[in-house]
Amino acid sequence: MSTTIDYYELLECERTADAGTIKSSYRKLAMKYHPDKNAGCKDSEAKFKAVSEAYDCLKDPQKRAAYDRFGHAAFQNGGGGAGPQDFGGFSDIFESVFGEFMGGRQQGGRAQQRRGADLRYDMEITLEEAYHGKQSDITVDISVACDTCHGSGAKPGTHAHQCKTCAGHGKVRAQQGFFVVERACPACHGSGEVIDTPCSDCRGEGRVEQTKTLNVNVPPGVDEGTRVRLSGEGEAGARGAPPGDLYIFLHVKRHNLFEREGTTLFARAPISFTTASLGGTMSIPGLDGRAHEIRIPAGIQSGKQLRQRGAGMPVLQGRGHGDLVIQIDVETPTKLSTRQRELLELFRETETGDECPQSQGFFSRLKNAFAGE
Numbered sequence: 076m077s078t079t080i081d082y083y084e085l086l087e088c089e090r091t092a093d094a095g096t097i098k099s100s101y102r103k104l105a106m107k108y109h110p111d112k113n114a115g116c117k118d119s120e121a122k123f124k125a126v127s128e129a130y131d132c133l134k135d136p137q138k139r140a141a142y143d144r145f146g147h148a149a150f151q152n153g154g155g156g157a158g159p160q161d162f163g164g165f166s167d168i169f170e171s172v173f174g175e176f177m178g179g180r181q182q183g184g185r186a187q188q189r190r191g192a193d194l195r196y197d198m199e200i201t202l203e204e205a206y207h208g209k210q211s212d213i214t215v216d217i218s219v220a221c222d223t224c225h226g227s228g229a230k231p232g233t234h235a236h237q238c239k240t241c242a243g244h245g246k247v248r249a250q251q252g253f254f255v256v257e258r259a260c261p262a263c264h265g266s267g268e269v270i271d272t273p274c275s276d277c278r279g280e281g282r283v284e285q286t287k288t289l290n291v292n293v294p295p296g297v298d299e300g301t302r303v304r305l306s307g308e309g310e311a312g313a314r315g316a317p318p319g320d321l322y323i324f325l326h327v328k329r330h331n332l333f334e335r336e337g338t339t340l341f342a343r344a345p346i347s348f349t350t351a352s353l354g355g356t357m358s359i360p361g362l363d364g365r366a367h368e369i370r371i372p373a374g375i376q377s378g379k380q381l382r383q384r385g386a387g388m389p390v391l392q393g394r395g396h397g398d399l400v401i402q403i404d405v406e407t408p409t410k411l412s413t414r415q416r417e418l419l420e421l422f423r424e425t426e427t428g429d430e431c432p433q434s435q436g437f438f439s440r441l442k443n444a445f446a447g448e
């Protein structure tokens with residue numbers, strides 16, 4: 076059945092040909108070499124078979140990818156009876172060759188990687204909690220080592236014995252085409268051991284589902300996306316293998332006053348135009364629970380930033396704090412009393428333009444622009 080002629084060559088296609096091109100080329104050739112049209116011609120019959128075989132492979136994107144990579148070796152499955160017994164075709168090669176790269180552990184069942192799975196737990200905290208740190212109890216449903224058999228999976232008083240099929244390696248090897256294929260031992264499912272009398276509490280798994288309460292220590296200074304690892308608190312490994320880890324993914328809720336960038340805290344503070352003109356102080360309630368007095372210099376403009384050193388977020392697992400940055404927004408009054416309006420009218424009469432050098436400069440530039448100079 077096996078041929079050594081390149082499938083693309085047989086189908087008279089480029090290696091880059093798309094599915095449609097391959098299909099129409101196959102149809103043309105199949106018609107040409109069809110036994111009905113070439114009765115008794117051995118050559119045509121062979122060619123027809125070869126073309127069909129080539130098309131069977133290349134029409135399937137997965138098979139085509141395997142062929143592109145490994146050539147005919149990908150399909151020499153037990154040729155002449157000398158190869159492995161029943162390997163279920165190329166999908167096993169695929170798994171064996173790529174399995175390790177494509178998500179390794181999650182594919183499960185491979186002997187040396189029987190450590191339990193890592194788990195993820197998402198936790199939402201406030202910015203205040205991120206500032207101060209937090210101790211928190213969480214409950215998670217995870218599989219833990221079975222108490223009855225201490226994770227062995229064997230009924231207490233009995234023991235697992237070494238698997239005879241794989242001599243305890245958990246893996247068997249077989250020659251498949253050019254490859255030596257290694258796969259989980261079918262007798263012991265990769266564990267290397269066979270249990271005669273399984274533990275009745277865990278049915279031989281060595282682990283049971285349990286609701287567990289864990290104490291999580293969130294250190295001060297954590298940020299959105301910070302992960303806290305609880306070593307060994309993930310899934311139990313099968314039959315006494317070490318457990319995985321539990322990762323707490325932290326999410327920090329939006330704060331109604333502060334925004335954060337690293338250790339710097341930002342806040343926008345609207346101030347009245349009189350405070351902006353005359354100067355003053357304002358009090359900002361910090362995340363540390365203290366009120367921060369911030370001095371506003373006379374004549375401050377909108378957009379100006381005032382920096383309070385050390386009033387920002389703590390440095391995660393370090394010393395000190397970032398800064399608090401206050402961005403000033405000067406607010407124009409919109410509800411004036413009659414008295415206030417009179418005072419402002421009076422004020423305007425005294426204006427010379429020198430009070431506001433920026434607008435003064437702007438208007439004189441406008442005048443020059445229209446004067447043509």
Ligand SMILES: [Zn+2]
Nearest residue numbers: 221224274277
């Ligand atoms: Zn058990």
Ligand SMILES: [Zn+2]
Nearest residue numbers: 238241260263
């Ligand atoms: Zn085995």
